[in-house]
Amino acid sequence: MESLQRVIPTGCSSMDKLLGGGLAVDGVSLVYGEAETGKSSLAVQCAVNTARMGYKSLFIDSDGAFSPRRLSQIAYYDSEKVSPFITLVKPATFEEQGMAIDNLDAYITEKVGLVVVDTITSLYSAELGGSGKTFALSRELNRQVACLAQIAKTRKVAALILSQVRSVLAETRISVEPVATRVLKFWSDVVLNLKHTGQPRVIKAVLEKRPKHKSSASCYFLIESSGICDYRQRS
Ligand SMILES: Nc1ncnc2c1ncn2[C@@H]1O[C@H](COP(=O)(O)OP(=O)(O)OP(=O)(O)O)[C@@H](O)[C@H]1O
Numbered sequence: 001m002e003s004l005q006r007v008i009p010t011g012c013s014s015m016d017k018l019l020g021g022g023l024a025v026d027g028v029s030l031v032y033g034e035a036e037t038g039k040s041s042l043a044v045q046c047a048v049n050t051a052r053m054g055y056k057s058l059f060i061d062s063d064g065a066f067s068p069r070r071l072s073q074i075a076y077y078d079s080e081k082v083s084p085f086i087t088l089v090k091p092a093t094f095e096e097q098g099m100a101i102d103n104l105d106a107y108i109t110e111k112v113g114l115v116v117v118d119t120i121t122s123l124y125s126a127e128l129g130g131s132g133k134t135f136a137l138s139r140e141l142n143r144q145v146a147c148l149a150q151i152a153k154t155r156k157v158a159a160l161i162l163s164q165v166r167s168v169l170a171e172t173r174i175s176v177e178p179v180a181t182r183v184l185k186f187w188s189d190v191v192l193n194l195k196h197t198g199q200p201r202v203i204k205a206v207l208e209k210r211p212k213h214k215s216s217a218s219c220y221f222l223i224e225s226s227g228i229c230d231y232r233q234r235s
């Protein structure tokens with residue numbers, strides 16, 4: 001097996017171009033956006049490509065929404081070969097998510113290339129209801145992402161964290177999302193915001209942060225049954 005490459009390609013060429021080849025294997029990439037902007041599809045696609053490179057992925061499914069059907073659609077011709085390379089962990093509480101992240105150091109071998117947390121804020125948000133817990137929960141979220149960032153750097157794996165945000169219009173008066181988003185962005189080397197465009201299945205990806213690139217850049221992609229792929233705009 002060849003040594004781990006510098007990046008894990010998403011398989012969507014416009015996205016790979018935007019990201020400088022794909023997900024960096026020694027850092028945290030944050031992909032955030034509204035519901036149904038293709039975050040999970042992108043994560044599954046990266047796990048499939050990691051498997052095709054001969055490396056394993058750990059998929060922390062905090063939303064409980066991982067779909068084996070979606071995986072076989074995306075992996076398509078070699079889904080049976082790819083599936084054993086993806087280990088699913090399903091935390092039921094925010095504390096369990098923290099434990100899964102804490103255990104990564106022991107789990108990660110040289111054969112692991114990618115860790116996904118889909119989505120990193122769902123269990124956090126679910127527990128925010130209780131009064132007086134906001135500070136402790138935010139501190140724990142910060143700890144979890146810091147831990148991921150350290151593991152990504154020291155163990156040379158790609159950490160892909162997903163987060164769902166509501167549209168500005170749908171935000172309630174007192175929203176905690178900005179706090180979580182600030183924490184996630186702080187620890188992330190790459191930040192990608194996915195947005196609906198008004199055209200069905202066409203998504204705009206805006207690169208908000210990337211080392212060595214000061215200006216923001218963007219691309220469009222299409223969500224297909226086979227995953228995310230290039231969208232060619234008609235002029
Ligand atoms: N099996 C499928 N076949 C075809 N299209 C699909 C399939 N699964 C998902 N999609 C399309 O991809 C879109 C995005 O799905 P995906 O689950 O990747 O989004 P998401 O950003 O993770 O959403 P959420 O925030 O709700 O988790 C869906 O709205 C749907 O149109």
Ligand SMILES: [Mg+2]
Nearest residue numbers: 039040041065
């Ligand atoms: Mg999702």
